[in-house]
Amino acid sequence: MQNSIVSSTINRFLRVVPFNLLVWALLILYLLPVLSIIVTGMMPTEQLGDTNAPLYPARIKRYTYQGKEYQVYKVPMNDGVKQLAMIEPGALSSLFVDPQDSQTEVIEWTGDWNTLIGVYEFHPTWRNFTVMATSLPFGTMLRNTFLLTLVGEIAVLASSILVAYGFARYKIPGGNLLFYIMIATILIPEKITFIPTFYVYVAILKWNGTVLPVLLHLFFGNAVYIFLLRQNFKGLPIDLEEAAMLDGAGPLRRLFYVILPQSWPVVITVSLLHFFYTWNETRLASIYFGTNPELMPISFGVQNYQSLVPIDNIIQASTVVMLIVPVAVLFLAQKYFMQGLVITGAEK
Amino acid sequence: MQSTSAIDDKSSIETKYKRLIGLILISPWLIGFIIFKLVPILSSLVFSFTNFPLLTPEETQYTGLNNYLFIFRDVTAGRVLVETLKLAAIIIPLQTFSAIFIAALLNSKDLLVKDTVRALFFLPSIIPGFAAALMWRGFVNPSTGWLNRVLLDPIGMPWLNYFSSGRASEPLFILSSLWTLGPSILIMMGSMQGIHPEIYEAARIDGANRLVRFFKMTIPLITPAIFFSLILNLTAVLGGTILLDRGNSFRGADFSSYDGYVRYVLFDTLQMGYAASLAWVFFIIVIIIVLILFGTSNRWVYFPDREN
Incomplete structure (x- = not known):
């Protein structure tokens, strides 16, 4: 008896250890470019051209x-x-x-x-970070990104939740067809809608250099978010809502007091997706904010800076700075985030 | 008799009321769909039959099919179209197989510190596109990059200079496409977790080993997730709305991609009409590809509902 427990423990150990080593090896390989820029970001500038220098931040003794x-x-x-x-x-x-x-x-x-x-010695430096920090208006850029994120999140979450609730719980004339059309809009190449909207925003409405072209469409929901939310709402038991309805609760009350409290993982997932999107967005910013540096968000600011600075390790350092916030957010919210997307995947 | 009709009346009023609420609830999307999708798509179609110069719109003239006929003679348009489709044909299978493989690893019972490992595999998907481009460029740099110095050198492989050559952006783009796997991995993991353990137990008793169980049971049962992620990846590569849209910084300046070429025609040659017709041709190609995918889905995607 004792023996079989011992041998099964050994068996498990022999299976678990190599497997986890394999996964971690794969993970390190997968993340190697990230590690490499963190290291290069801390290198002294003269190390870059020096092919004899070691891989870690170092200088000649x-x-x-x-x-x-x-x-x-x-x-x-x-x-x-x-x-x-x-x-x-x-x-x-x-x-x-x-x-x-x-x-x-x-x-x-x-x-x-x-x-x-x-003869090399280990010599990490923060100089690249300070050079970048002093040559970029980080305060303004962070404020801009924060405001764009805040307004965008509120707009896109409120509208997407309402629409998802409508699709999940109400019989709408032609509702199924509309839902399929909505899914289909996800597949529409951006360039085809971009040309006329760009013309209207810039040539007719003269909204160049304002936040409107970047924010306006968010007030009308986002098809991917609506899809994720709707799948989740549909999976919730309907009994509680019926009970609330008998107590005289209207649609919005039921949404706020019955549906949303049960849907935090997916709501958090969607808001995180939108946060990552806003934090990284450069395409619209480069087109519409080009004439107004006051509005520059951190993503476009750093991208722009990288195209102007010729020194590699300062560029790497600025990339590291761009990563800090999203990575921190991912790890703080990892539990909800993984749950939210995994559940929705299973639903479909 | 009377009472039943009263009930009918009441319930029909209620359904009308419910329908109205439903319609009000989805109205933000419906209005947005009309303003930001339908009208622009149709306007693009109208633009594509004109010469529409961006800076002098008053000189716009109806040119009929001229733009479309010109595409056939436009060597660059043909080249970027073929290259974009070729990239998609390489990237999408690569992404799909890698995502299935990683999802299977991350779903294993033997995996320790699950949440952290999963989050770490998701991490590259939240890196901004331009930053990812930069990291990969640094990584494959022939003299200082870690690809040569950390990976190839210790195992005695010759150093690669391939990525620094003129056609560097293509293999780089393929490599970096492996960094957008996060959403696909999660979707497939979710699907694998939805499979009942009893099914595996039965197969195990019948003597099916791990590999047989994976290929004969797991893969067929997660085909809906594979289909969904295939559509997502296709959209991402062909330039639609992406689950985690990071932009494509490898492409753009050099018009090695269709996106970049449309941008070039729009912003550098300022020919809005021609840009619109290029976009419409691409749109039609995407529609055809998606229809083919949906058309063949019956043959290989397992739909639980249809069996009942």
């Missing part, structure tokens, strides 16, 4: 000699490779001192110093 800082290199000498600080580089011969022994004389080494490889 420094040694102070007679009040000045010099870089330490690996120098091949007669008695083996030594780590020496170069005080005077030269194409034919260079001068070094030995950091181990401050009493020694200056050592002369014959050969091109460019062929020498440096």
Whole structure:
């Protein structure tokens, strides 16, 4: 008896451990580009062009000699490779001192110093982040993104919830057909609707440089969100609503007091989807806010900045900054988010 | 007799009232559909039969089918159309198989710290499109990128310079399409969780091993989810509303994609009429593809309702 428990535990262990190792290996592979930009974002600028430099943020070791800082290199000498600080580089011969022994004389080494490889030390820097932070109006951009998100969320959630409730619980003349039409609108390529709306917004209404072209359509619901919400509302038991109806509760009361309290996961999921969308949106912003930098949201601001700054690690650092908020939100809300989408997937 | 008719009257009034409420509830979408979808689509159709110069609209003239005839002679339009469809043909199966595979892993009973692992697999899907583009460019950089230095070097593989060549954006776009799997993975996971464990138990007793159970039972039972995610991915690649719309930054400036070319015609050559006809041709192609998918769905998608 005892034996079989032990052997089944061992069996389980032998199955679980390799499996989880495999999953984590796959995960690290999948997320490797993210790790790589976090690391590059902390690299000193001079490390980028240096092919001998290690993968982690590093710089060539420094040694102070007679009040000045010099870089330490690996120098091949007669008695083996030594780590020496170069005080005077030269194409034919260079001068070094030995950091181990401050009493020694200056050592002369014959050969091109460019062929020498440096001694690297771990040296992360926040400079890329501070350079970017000081050259971008982060306060204004964050305020803009926050306001766009707030108004957009309220508009799109309120309208989508009402419509989803209508589709889920009411017999509407031609309701099924309308629902299928709504699903079909998800498939319409954006470019076909974009051309006339762009013309009307910019040429006729002169809304260029205002938030209206970016926000207005959100007041009319979003087909994907309506679909997700409707699937969820339909799956709820109808008994409670009928009881509320007998007590004289109207449609809106039933929606607020019966349906919504049971639907938090999917409502949170939809609001998160919209948050991620707004945080990342650059296409509409670049078209309609181009003339008005005051309205620039963080996504377009950072994208714009990246196209102007030629230094790779500052660009990487600004990308890292863009990731902090959505990743934090994803992890704070992971439980609801995973639940919300998984349930809806099962429904369909 | 009288009383029944009174009840009938009352209930018919009630249904009318209910219908009216239903209609009011869905009216935001209905109005939005007319303003933001139907009217623009029809206007695009009208534009496509004119020359409509963006800056001098008063010079607009009816040109009949000229725009459409010109598309056939437009070498760039043909090239970007073929390239976009080719990319879709590579990306969509790749995404579908990867999503099924990862969903199966994440659904395993043996998986530890489930929520965190699942959230981490979802993470790339919330990275902004332009940032994702940038990360991949950095990742495949021939001299400093981690693809060569971390992955290929330690296992003794030759370094790849392929991605830095002129046609770099295409393989990069395919690679980065694996980073939009999040929603598909969740949909398939949900579908797998909906399968009753008894079915597996019965098969296990009959001697079916894990692989047989996966291919003969799990896959057929989740075909509705596969179909749904296929439609979502197709829409994403062909430029519709996406579940998590991140924009496509690989494409655009260089018009290697249809989207980029339409943008170029619209904003750089300012020919709104021609841009509209390009968009309409694409729209018709998308409709045909979607109809083919729905038409064949009977043969391979399992619909539980239809069996009853």
